[in-house]
Amino acid sequence: MATLVTELDLPGIDPADPELKGDRWHVAANGLLDSGKWLAQGPLSLVVIDREAGEFFLRSRSAEFPGRLIADLFGIKDGPLRDQVDANIINRSGDDHRRLRSLVNPALTPRAANRWRPVMREILEGLWEELETKEFDFVSRFSRPYPSQTIARVMGAPAVDASRLHDWSEWIQRQFDPIALSDPETVETVQDKVAEFYAWVDPLIEERRGTPADDLITTLIRTEEEGEKLSDQELRNLVLNILVGGVDTTQSQLSQAIRLLAAAPDQWGLLREDPEKMVPQAVSEVLRFEPVTAFTARQLVEEVEYRDVTFPAGTLLVVCSFTGNRDPEAFGDPRDFDIAAERGKTRPLTFGAGIHYCVGSNIARAELEEGLRFLAEKVETIELNGLTELQAVSGIYGIDRMDVRIQPVSG
Template identity: 30%
Template sequence: MTKPKLVFHPYAQKYFDDPYEVYARMREETPLYYDEAEDFYALTRHADVAAALKDCKSFSSSRGCDLGMVRSTEPPQKSIIFMDPPDHRHMRSLLNKAFTPRAIQSQRDTVIELIEHYLGKVDPDRFDVVQDFSGPFPVEVIARMAGVPEEYRQQVRHWIDASLHRKPGQIEMDDDNMAANIDSGVYYYGLVQERRENPQDDMISRLIAAEIPDDHGILRKLDDIEITGFTLLLGGAGAETVTKLVGSAVVEFARHPEQWQKLLDDRSKVPAAVEELLRYVGPVQYNVRYTLKDVEVPSGTIPAGKAVFLMKGSANRDPRAFTDAETFDIDRDRTQAQNLGLGYGIHSCLGAALARMETALALEHLLDFMPRYEVDFAGLTKVNMQNVAGYKNVPVRVLK
């Protein structure tokens, strides 16, 4: 019996439900996939994706990071993830100051305080890991760093969810997405103006005070639109990554209880578990780039002027890169290949160290709170989102 023709629909319900099944076929049958109807390419093998992520001279980020944005004639908002060098380099060096090892370590007590706060409120007999725990705490951390007042921090998360949601088949933004983007943009723009009048010890105030070189090497201040764009990005990335990763972690450890037992027996394995989760169920499945010229990757040639999906979620399960790639194993040899879960190259995740710390601390507290637990698998619901994968609901019960 012949297999049906391989068609990759990045906004189909089947893809939202389980992207890994289609990835396996794409890697074997069409590693350089081309969709004639929508005129895009997709790379799924590790060697191809890693090469493209590193080649910012051929694969541009300046038109956006999803298909709708790349195809649009409107330039995306000013934000570091939508920049190529040299602009990207100037902004990255500026923002890196907010995520130094010392700066991240200074957030540790805050992260622990928030984890304990939200875990302390749940009912062990029935609670939702995402809605009650992994959704609320990470956005509190990043929003507090940015300077968002307490009463608006959870609203930030709801704006993010609404802006990233995609209905099956929806490529371009709809009215709900646009409304969420406008509401959050207006809020952050107002907050930036408030901080210009009344600076505080937060990221927005530091961005207002900072200077970067312009096209002629002359130092200039950032404008309100630029700072608003950066703050929107940090809020989104800082919330979504850990929210989805911790929710997926609870599900995967329920499916692989022997791996959870390894952590119960030896807490020193927690950092390795975080790396394996990023590889196996990374929250960011892909980024879309735009080719500035004809470009060679290991699997072939991509013409200039094309949208290209760089499928990090697939690359991280490529058996050419990882032994037993489809197996969840926290003890695997992590030197075999680059883990692309938090990106690679100049656009690797700015807050990667913070995300790793938050996830590790969340796992450590969950090991204490629910050493034995069960997931209501029938109650699991996944998100339908632009390039982000994970769960909206993970109902669990702590076992006595």
């Protein structure tokens, strides 16, 4: 007979611990792997350690992303933020979700993402030209402006609005972060930011209806599935989801990439030696080794039995991509950061799995690849230069500030 999950003896971890970052995070997560267990117990949820089990719960039809539950827990019952939570693609399931995905997927295929690579390079060139010194904060000079300027161009927003897009993304993303939501003032601000975003995007959509352009908003307006189009509500929320999903994540992953590579000069050398081969591999390795989406959550809508364990309906599970991405059978020597390692074909859990698998993964990969390629061509050496202010791993595992010193390629 299956064992009830509450009867298991599990190691403990608190995914919402604000101190979980940097080495401390690696020690804690590797400790879970060393426990030999595939589940851990957190204060509010179970934590799934193992890759295969993580994929199982992410793919399960008996599990949903608990976005509405999180909103309820923090008293977000109405207002623009609540409207947005209810409409968010991540909180939809079944036919409803399938329809939204089939409408948005064509705009974000690998081919569609590749079309934006020249724009990405142009943005990077602009940021490079603005640099006046060899010592600077990488986050404010590259990681922050680059994805928001890219998304502005992809969406068809005026370039001058990129910094506002960035601000909205960072704030609205906090709807997923329990530490941030426990502060009522933050909730109020997020409510205001969603309202501001809607007030900004509605006229832009209206304008594109009259004057189509070569951008994502126009593509979404035009997209039809079996004669069906997106409603205005769906369209403004999808644009918001793409903004919120696409800026803070990519910015944080680029920062983490540079943090890892700056701390490993031999790896930077490998990247520079053969960018054609090594850039895509480096991006895969960074995504695997230091996923900025270290945790994502699911709630069971009905009882589930898995590996001889019964999980009652309502159980909350947090799937840990960091530990999942260290599955030795799938990834070889998984605790090493090595951009030259052959890791096989298994997908890491960084972009999720199943129906909610990151819809922007092709854009994200293209942005990260172009970012690393550009820097590998321009920068002979890069090192960390004092301050690195890491955020907690609980939301998006970002970096507030990271001082670096570079030696540009001469000539």
